[in-house]
Amino acid sequence: MLRMSTLFLRTLREDPADAEVAGHRLLVRAGYIRRAAPGGFTWLPLGWIVYRNIERIVREEMDREGFQEVHFPALLPKEPYEATGRWTDYGDNLFRLKDRKGADFLLAPTHEEMFTLLVKDLYSSYKDLPLVLYQIQTKYRDEARPRAGLLRGREFVMKDSYSFDVDDEGLEASYQKHRVAYQRTFDRLGLPIVIVSAMSGAMGGSASEEFLAPMVVGEDTYVRCTTCDYAANTEAVQVAPPATIAFEGLPAAEVVDTPDTPTIQTLVDLFNARADLRRPDRDWTAADTLKNLVVKLKNPDGTFTALAIGVPGDRDVDMKRLEAQVSPAEIEPFTEADFALHPSLAKGYIGPGALGLEHASGIRFLVDPRIVDGTRWITGADSPGKHVKDLVMGRDFTPDGIIEAAEVHDDDPCPKCGSPLEMARGIEMGHIFQLGRKYAEALGLTVLDEHGKTRVVTMGSYGIGVSRAVAAVAELNNDTKGLIWPRAVAPADVHIVATGKATDPQLPAAELLAAECEAAGLRVLFDDRVGVSPGVKFNDAELVGVPTIVVVGRGLADGVVEVKDRRTGDKADIALADVVAHLRTQL
RNA sequence: CGGGGAGUGGCGCAGUGGUAGCGUUCCUGCUUUGGGUGCAGGAGGUCGGGGGUUCAAAUCCCCCCUCCCCGACCA
Numbered sequence: 119m120l121r122m123s124t125l126f127l128r129t130l131r132e133d134p135a136d137a138e139v140a141g142h143r144l145l146v147r148a149g150y151i152r153r154a155a156p157g158g159f160t161w162l163p164l165g166w167i168v169y170r171n172i173e174r175i176v177r178e179e180m181d182r183e184g185f186q187e188v189h190f191p192a193l194l195p196k197e198p199y200e201a202t203g204r205w206t207d208y209g210d211n212l213f214r215l216k217d218r219k220g221a222d223f224l225l226a227p228t229h230e231e232m233f234t235l236l237v238k239d240l241y242s243s244y245k246d247l248p249l250v251l252y253q254i255q256t257k258y259r260d261e262a263r264p265r266a267g268l269l270r271g272r273e274f275v276m277k278d279s280y281s282f283d284v285d286d287e288g289l290e291a292s293y294q295k296h297r298v299a300y301q302r303t304f305d306r307l308g309l310p311i312v313i314v315s316a317m318s319g320a321m322g323g324s325a326s327e328e329f330l331a332p333m334v335v336g337e338d339t340y341v342r343c344t345t346c347d348y349a350a351n352t353e354a355v356q357v358a359p360p361a362t363i364a365f366e367g368l369p370a371a372e373v374v375d376t377p378d379t380p381t382i383q384t385l386v387d388l389f390n391a392r393a394d395l396r397r398p399d400r401d402w403t404a405a406d407t408l409k410n411l412v413v414k415l416k417n418p419d420g421t422f423t424a425l426a427i428g429v430p431g432d433r434d435v436d437m438k439r440l441e442a443q444v445s446p447a448e449i450e451p452f453t454e455a456d457f458a459l460h461p462s463l464a465k466g467y468i469g470p471g472a473l474g475l476e477h478a479s480g481i482r483f484l485v486d487p488r489i490v491d492g493t494r495w496i497t498g499a500d501s502p503g504k505h506v507k508d509l510v511m512g513r514d515f516t517p518d519g520i521i522e523a524a525e526v527h528d529d530d531p532c533p534k535c536g537s538p539l540e541m542a543r544g545i546e547m548g549h550i551f552q553l554g555r556k557y558a559e560a561l562g563l564t565v566l567d568e569h570g571k572t573r574v575v576t577m578g579s580y581g582i583g584v585s586r587a588v589a590a591v592a593e594l595n596n597d598t599k600g601l602i603w604p605r606a607v608a609p610a611d612v613h614i615v616a617t618g619k620a621t622d623p624q625l626p627a628a629e630l631l632a633a634e635c636e637a638a639g640l641r642v643l644f645d646d647r648v649g650v651s652p653g654v655k656f657n658d659a660e661l662v663g664v665p666t667i668v669v670v671g672r673g674l675a676d677g678v679v680e681v682k683d684r685r686t687g688d689k690a691d692i693a694l695a696d697v698v699a700h701l702r703t704q705l
Numbered sequence: 706c707g708g709g710g711a712g713u714g715g716c717g718c719a720g721u722g723g724u725a726g727c728g729u730u731c732c733u734g735c736u737u738u739g740g741g742u743g744c745a746g747g748a749g750g751u752c753g754g755g756g757g758u759u760c761a762a763a764u765c766c767c768c769c770c771u772c773c774c775c776g777a778c779c780a
Contacts, residue, residue, distance in 0.1 A: 132718095209778095211779070672739065
């Protein structure tokens with residue numbers, strides 16, 4: 119039994135000034151956590167109880183699938199991470215340190231390498247697979263910007279698991295088991311989840327999905343269909359290409375003088391203003407123009423490659439989407455010096471005429487999927503002050519390929535059903551990932567198959583943010599008065615408040631009730647403080663957020679106590695003799 | 706890393722060069738006991754850190770650190 123008289127707890131009367139988002143603010147105010155370091159938090163008794171409840175649920179769902187728990191050090195030598203290139207790839211996000219002999223160590227941001235090596239150490243036969251191992255471990259990432267308390271810290275707890283299979287079918291099965299286990303886990307935590315397709319990116323895996331809890335303070339933007347079940351991370355959205363158009367009857371391309379049209383808007387205005395250029399049926403819009411952007415890719419080996427991207431003029435290139443497409447290369451701006459090296463590019467008037475591996479610039483030219491055969495465009499004519507109109511895709515120019523890099527907008531058509539898409543924000547609670555053989559290859563994890571042949575093991579990795587889940591549940595379960603925990607994770611089932619003076623009958627009656635509740639299997643938080651006014655106790659109870667509040671107060675004279683539902687605010691007077699049975703029905 | 710805001714008792718804030726204050730919290734006493742009760746007395750701060758200017762710095766100057774917000778970044 120937790121007693122308020124002795125519990126290590128101090129609730130704050132006012133909001134802490136450095137906490138913006140509701141969940142963070144309330145976790146601090148209600149005495150669940152304290153900031154201890156940049157991006158690091160101390161769990162106070164109530165917070166630690168909630169944390170462990172969540173951890174227990176995660177563990178139970180892993181165990182239910184037959185996954186086996188192990189536990190690695192967080193402090194690791196650099197060598198395994200050098201073997202996979204991550205010692206450098208992780209960049210500034212990796213906490214690096216040296217031991218007394220000067221050897222390099224790191225605080226692990228994730229443990230793919232160690233799990234791979236552990237399995238390599240002990241297993242060598244296909245008969246040993248499939249295998250799934252997991253741990254619940256503190257992770258370290260030197261985040262550029264820790265945020266919103268536990269939502270993004272530099273030290274946090276993650277459940278990470280890793281599957282090991284002989285073949286792709288096995289990987290798929292392990293992946294699906296995790297998918298199901300994750301759905302059940304988040305369901306038990308009371309977290310609404312949208313599963314979105316994510317980019318497999320540089321990892322080269324075939325599938326990756328994120329489990330997002332929708333919330334406005336979320337950091338990830340994703341799109342979801344307003345009609346069907348399609349949902350995808352913004353980076354992974356696939357644009358549905360329109361139907362192609364026959365070339366017959368399309369006007370011939372024509373170069374026109376368009377002085378002083380540095381922007382899409384000025385170009386469109388000019389076309390609408392000039393009688394010789396006006397469209398008879400409707401006004402020109404930015405969507406009629408083809409915008410060509412040139413960037414520089416910094417390849418992993420340090421070399422640079424130029425890349426041109428063509429998108430409809432009513433959209434910008436989304437750098438995040440572009441980066442996801444070209445990963446592991448990084449995007450750098452195309453500078454004046456770069457233009458000097460490519461005299462065929464007329465800045466501000468770049469067009470398909472100069473772009474493409476087979477054309478003057480030799481720059482690879484990729485276009486948005488909406489640019490299909492037969493679409494006609496106003497675009498740069500590769501000469502200052504000139505544009506070309508009615509340049510027809512497939513007839514007048516052919517790019518080197520397609521790229522998904524244009525901005526995604528609300529109301530874009532769903533690639534699955536064509537209904538409008540909408541953008542939303544969420545926080546990543548879990549990520550499941552078909553890694554494939556990258557780590558097994560780099561670290562030499564192989565097994566012998568039934569024919570005695572060496573096979574590289576194929577892997578998956580799967581994460582749940584455990585400490586983040588505390589923050590997410592708090593964020594989604596509160597009101598102006600405080601937290602409202604879902605019962606499965608709440609620090610107690612019932613918060614018993616005794617009002618009255620020390621000599622009044624309420625206190626001993628509440629004491630007795632608390633003991634009975636506990637004997638009946640209820641987890642009890644008992645406000646047994648004397649000399650504290652009822653208002654303070656009521657406010658604290660609402661702030662702390664235990665789902666059921668029982669007040670042993672003035673009704674005691676009539677043999678009843680008040681049972682209040684924290685979430686709905688519903689109150690009922692229940693006869694003292696019936697309280698325990700009544701409370702048990704609410705579990 | 707870029708832009709913006711801010712660091713003063715546990716928490717929230719005031720204090721533009723001259724002995725650090727208010728509210729709350731905490732302690733003591735009395736009072737009060739169904740919505741943060743009232744009164745009185747008390748405790749608690751090297752004013753984020755380091756340099757500098759000055760007779761004198763929370764206050765002015767320089768450097769650094771940290772926190773919050775936006776962006777970049779983020780299996």
